[in-house]
Amino acid sequence: MKAGGVLAGAVVVLLLAAAAFYAFAWRSEIDPVDPTAQARFDPALVKRGADLAAIGNCNVCHTAPGGEPFAGGLGIPTPFGTIYSTNITPDPETGIGRWSEAAFVRAMREGVNREGQHLYPAFPYDHYTNVSDEDDKAIYAYLMTRKAVAASPPPNELDFPFNWRVLLAGWKALYFREGPLQPDPGRPEEWNRGRYLVEGLSHCGACHTPRNRLGAEKKDELFAGAEVENWTVYPINGNSPAPVPWDVESLTFYLRHGWHELHGASRGSMSPVTANLGSVPEADARAIATYVADVMGRPSQERVARGEAALAAARKESEAPLAIRANAGSGGMGEAIFLSACQGCHDGRRPVPFGGLNLHLSSAVNAPNAQNIINVVLFGLPAAKGEPSAIMPAYHGVLKEDQLVALLDYMRERFSDKPAWTDTRERVAATMSGTREVPIYRMDGATQAPPETSMRTTPWP
Amino acid sequence: MAVTLTVNGKARQVDADPETPLLYVLRDHLELNGAKYGCGIGQCGACTVMVDGTAVMSCVTPLLLLEGRQVTTVEGLGTLDKPGPMQQAFIEEQAAQCGYCIPGMMMRAQALLQADPGASEAAIRAHLEPNLCRCGTHMRIVKAVLRAGELMRQNSQGGGAT
Numbered sequence: 097m098k099a100g101g102v103l104a105g106a107v108v109v110l111l112l113a114a115a116a117f118y119a120f121a122w123r124s125e126i127d128p129v130d131p132t133a134q135a136r137f138d139p140a141l142v143k144r145g146a147d148l149a150a151i152g153n154c155n156v157c158h159t160a161p162g163g164e165p166f167a168g169g170l171g172i173p174t175p176f177g178t179i180y181s182t183n184i185t186p187d188p189e190t191g192i193g194r195w196s197e198a199a200f201v202r203a204m205r206e207g208v209n210r211e212g213q214h215l216y217p218a219f220p221y222d223h224y225t226n227v228s229d230e231d232d233k234a235i236y237a238y239l240m241t242r243k244a245v246a247a248s249p250p251p252n253e254l255d256f257p258f259n260w261r262v263l264l265a266g267w268k269a270l271y272f273r274e275g276p277l278q279p280d281p282g283r284p285e286e287w288n289r290g291r292y293l294v295e296g297l298s299h300c301g302a303c304h305t306p307r308n309r310l311g312a313e314k315k316d317e318l319f320a321g322a323e324v325e326n327w328t329v330y331p332i333n334g335n336s337p338a339p340v341p342w343d344v345e346s347l348t349f350y351l352r353h354g355w356h357e358l359h360g361a362s363r364g365s366m367s368p369v370t371a372n373l374g375s376v377p378e379a380d381a382r383a384i385a386t387y388v389a390d391v392m393g394r395p396s397q398e399r400v401a402r403g404e405a406a407l408a409a410a411r412k413e414s415e416a417p418l419a420i421r422a423n424a425g426s427g428g429m430g431e432a433i434f435l436s437a438c439q440g441c442h443d444g445r446r447p448v449p450f451g452g453l454n455l456h457l458s459s460a461v462n463a464p465n466a467q468n469i470i471n472v473v474l475f476g477l478p479a480a481k482g483e484p485s486a487i488m489p490a491y492h493g494v495l496k497e498d499q500l501v502a503l504l505d506y507m508r509e510r511f512s513d514k515p516a517w518t519d520t521r522e523r524v525a526a527t528m529s530g531t532r533e534v535p536i537y538r539m540d541g542a543t544q545a546p547p548e549t550s551m552r553t554t555p556w557p
Numbered sequence: 558m559a560v561t562l563t564v565n566g567k568a569r570q571v572d573a574d575p576e577t578p579l580l581y582v583l584r585d586h587l588e589l590n591g592a593k594y595g596c597g598i599g600q601c602g603a604c605t606v607m608v609d610g611t612a613v614m615s616c617v618t619p620l621l622l623l624e625g626r627q628v629t630t631v632e633g634l635g636t637l638d639k640p641g642p643m644q645q646a647f648i649e650e651q652a653a654q655c656g657y658c659i660p661g662m663m664m665r666a667q668a669l670l671q672a673d674p675g676a677s678e679a680a681i682r683a684h685l686e687p688n689l690c691r692c693g694t695h696m697r698i699v700k701a702v703l704r705a706g707e708l709m710r711q712n713s714q715g716g717g718a719t
Contacts, residue, residue, distance in 0.1 A: 436576030436619035441598060468567040479686070487597030489687070493611030494622050555667060556613055 121210040121265030126202065128194035137237035147239025148231050151380060152224070152297035156365065157181045167191070167245040170551075172218050173313065173325065177254035179218040200236045201229055206273065207264075214264035216252075217272075217311060222225040222364065226275035226296035271312035288311040290387025291382075298384060303329045303365065303456060321464070326532045327364035328439050328467045330459055334393045337462035339406035341395035348384035351408055352378060354486075354539065358407070360453035360460075361486040363477060364468070364537060368551075371540035402513075410454035414444035430506025433499060435490070449486035449539075455511040461510045464518045466504045471534050475510050478538045478556035482504075485539040490556050492528070521546045562623045564589070565633030571649050575621035579613075579706040580604045582620055583630060591631035591660040595689075602688030603663035605632045614687075631660035634667060642708035652701035654692035663687050666702040674709045676702075 149155070158181045160169035168183040185191040192200065192210070199210040207221035208214055225498075227235075257263060267320060277295055279288040294300050305313040306322045321331035330337055340346075340358045350356040353371035362370040374380050395403070446452030455461055460468045476490030495503070501521050507518055526532040536549050558575040561568060564587060565684065566614050569584050583589045583606070595603030599617035606615045607629040633642030636701045640648060643663050653659045662685065667675050677686070681702045 282671045432575060432621055433619070436621060437617060440617070486598055489617055494608050494618050494626075495612040496622075499622060552683070554680065557668075557684055557687055 100349070104527050112429045118262065120269075121214070121262045123206075123214070124213045126196060126199040126210050127425065128210065129196045131188040131193040132419055137241055141234050142236045142241050145234035145236070146296060147376045147380070147398045148227075148235050149238050151293060152235070153372055154184065154235075154369045154371070155370055157218075158184050159178055164243070164245040164247065166239065167247040169247060169249040173249075174218060176258040176308075176311065177252065179216050179252050179254065180249035181218075182249055183247050184239055184246045185242050185247075186240045187485050189250045189457065190246050191241065191244060194243060194355070195416050197236050201232045201240075204232045204235075204239060205276075207272070210434055214261045214268070215518060216261075216264065216265070216338075220299040221314065221387075223296055223299035223302065226277040226292065228276050230290075231297070242352075258478070259516075268309060271310070286383050287390060290383035290385070290390075293380060293384050294387045297367070301330070304332050310392075312500075319388075323467070325365060325468065326527070326534045327471060328463050328465055330463060332388055333391050336392055337459045339457050339459070339462060340403040341399055342389060342392060343369070344385045346380070346391045347389055348382045351381045351385060355449040357448050358457050360458060361449050361477065361539060363472065363539070365535070365551075367537040367539060389415045398414065406456045406463075409445050410456040411452055413456070416443075427505060429499065430502035430504070431535065432504055432509075433495075433503045433511075438503075449485070451489070455507060461507050462514055465523060466508070466517050467523055469504060469507065470500070470520075470524055471536070473503070474527060475534060476556045478552055480538050480540045483540075489540060492555075497524055497528060500528075540546070558621065560620050560624050562625065563627045565629055571620065577620045579606065579608075579618040579620060579623060579628070581614035583615060583628075589632050591650050592664075593657055593660060595657070597663075599688075601661075602665060603656075603658050603661045605664045605688060607664055607668050610668060610671055612665040625670060629667075631665070632637055632691075634663065642712055643670070643702075643705045645706035646708055647701045650697050650701035650704055652697035653693060654694045658688060658690045658694075659698075660693075662690070662698050662702075666698075666705065670702070670706050670709055674706050676706060678703060694696050 155165055157169050157170055157172060158166045163169055164185070166185045167182070168181040170181045171178045172181060176220065183191040186193040188194050195203075195210045202208055203210070203215065203219075204221060204227055206225070206226045207219065236501070242478075249270040252259065275296070277292060279292070283291075301313050301319065303322060303324045304319045305315075306317050306320055308314055319331060322329045322334065330344075336342060338359055341469065342350075342359070344355050346358060350359060350362065351370055351373045352373060354367065355361040361367075373384075438452075441452035442455055442458075443452075445451060460466075460472075472488060473495065474490060474492040477486055477488040479485055479487045491500075501524050504520050504524070508514070523532070527534060536556055537551050559570055559572045559577075561570050563569070564583070569583050569587060573582060573586060579689040580594060580603075583592050584594075586643045592606050594616065597616050599614040603616065604614055604616040605612050607613065607628050608618070608623070609716035610629075631644075645668060647653065647659065647663060665685055665688050666681065669681065673680070678699060681699055685698070685702070694701055
């Protein structure tokens with residue numbers, strides 16, 4: 097009898113705890129609106145929303161490759177399974193056509209959909225919560241004036257218990273801090289604007305800050321770099337691997353054009369980001385650059401000196417007589433391949449972006465691993481759509497594993513003063529076999545923001 | 558540097574500097590003039606050939622990477638008297654204007670159809686994207702590749718000589 101009483105007591109406590117958790121996790125539904133009765137939107141507001149949506153990169157995740165803009169369906173791989181982006185066009189049945197402005201603002205601020213369900217933080221509301229009501233309303237106006245597309249994403253493929261949305265209330269209690277962000281009155285306006293964009297809409301930390309085992313950004317490792325979709329995301333704090341330190345000017349130019357003469361071209365999923373930023377007012381890109389440059393900090397004397405040495409080495413090579421001779425060096429396989437296959441474009445003789453970057457200036461050879469060079473050498477850099485762009489042919493058809501490993505070892509030794517990479521062969525083998533799946537993106541530039549995602553559905557042959 | 562490679566089914570030994578682009582090896586050493594010099598920096602596709610069944614820009618592929626590899630050029634797809642299905646399809650669709658890009662187009666398309674003879678028009682367009690044609694013959698080229706796929710599917714021999 098006594099044991100039965102304890103058991104009954106335990107059941108009651110558990111039920112009470114579950115009820116309390118549900119009460120804590122519960123969010124109300126916001127009533128649907130009649131899409132035909134929606135107010136007309138001021139064109140100036142829509143234009144502002146377009147710029148803000150570009151800064152927020154809404155199109156990058158909410159468009160499937162080859163699909164209609166904002167109609168969702170892109171699979172986002174996470175350690176917990178695949179999450180498919182939703183349709184955020186104004187379609188009443190499959191999109192957000194029945195969402196009121198208040199429902200949209202709540203989704204951005206709290207990560208809750210119109211029906212009151214918690215959203216997965218693959219939708220970066222940990223950042224979007226910092227966006228002002230005013231900006232959310234402009235984005236709403238922009239999205240509500242896009243073409244309505246009837247499209248439903250595939251259901252998420254998440255393992256138990258991650259497929260239980262209610263548990264996200266617990267995740268939020270642990271990691272989510274509701275915004276908006278308060279400006280720091282001790283800092284200049286441009287810095288505050290930059291922080292507002294970077295920590296909010298731009299959600300730079302979503303890729304550039306490493307995540308913990310529950311997928312939350314590690315706040316004490318701001319912009320320390322990570323690996324996303326099998327691309328290495330460089331640190332953009334004091335540990336930036338760029339040989340020539342970034343500054344506000346170079347960052348602003350890079351963010352708006354997708355390349356910089358001393359740093360090379362953006363690629364991987366940074367490529368659609370710079371394409372988007374090419375379409376927004378320069379002041380916004382400059383504000384982002386101002387804040388990021390501040391996080392990077394003023395480079396030490398030693399870093400500045402190393403940057404100058406790298407630049408001098410690159411300049412010297414671009415002026416030296418052309419020597420594409422495989423046997424010009426000491427005869428290692430990596431060197432022979434570099435001199436005969438790579439140097440012709442990468443000696444810096446033709447300026448970036450139409451010529452290859454001289455690798456003395458490359459962040460990739462100074463990165464913690466060889467993954468980005470592996471990806472670019474094997475799969476190339478696909479041409480942009482309808483505009484001039486950087487481009488690189490793919491070498492997966494000719495390079496064997498040993499040859500690529502030798503090439504990477506040589507590049508690291510010649511162009512970086514950091515220690516040799518230790519996991520290059522494993523990475524090469526996994527990338528060549530396809531175990532490591534690498535999404536590749538067109539080199540869309542600054543002359544026009546792509547309406548659809550630039551992820552290719554097919555290899556760049 | 559002597560490199561032994563198989564070209565259109567025949568073992569060939571080439572004695573040339575290791576950095577020599579495959580394109581020059583084919584044209585100057587082996588007198589196979591099908592692959593064309595366009596840009597010389599892997600951006601136009603006129604020099605495309607197949608290496609072990611994959612389309613490759615021969616102008617940026619140095620000889621030293623090719624020991625023991627199987628190279629196929631447009632000459633390997635058939636003969637004047639007996640054109641292969643890809644060549645036959647290009648003739649039937651009259652898919653050439655100046656013709657300079659066509660050997661590269663055929664070789665890149667051949668690599669696709671050998672892997673997937675039923676490739677859709679969308680797949681063909683995406684696959685041929687790196688190859689440029691300045692005459693604007695693209696529509697006929699796409700039709701010819703679709704027809705080549707049909708011919709290959711009809712022909713139990715598959716993709717012709719490789």
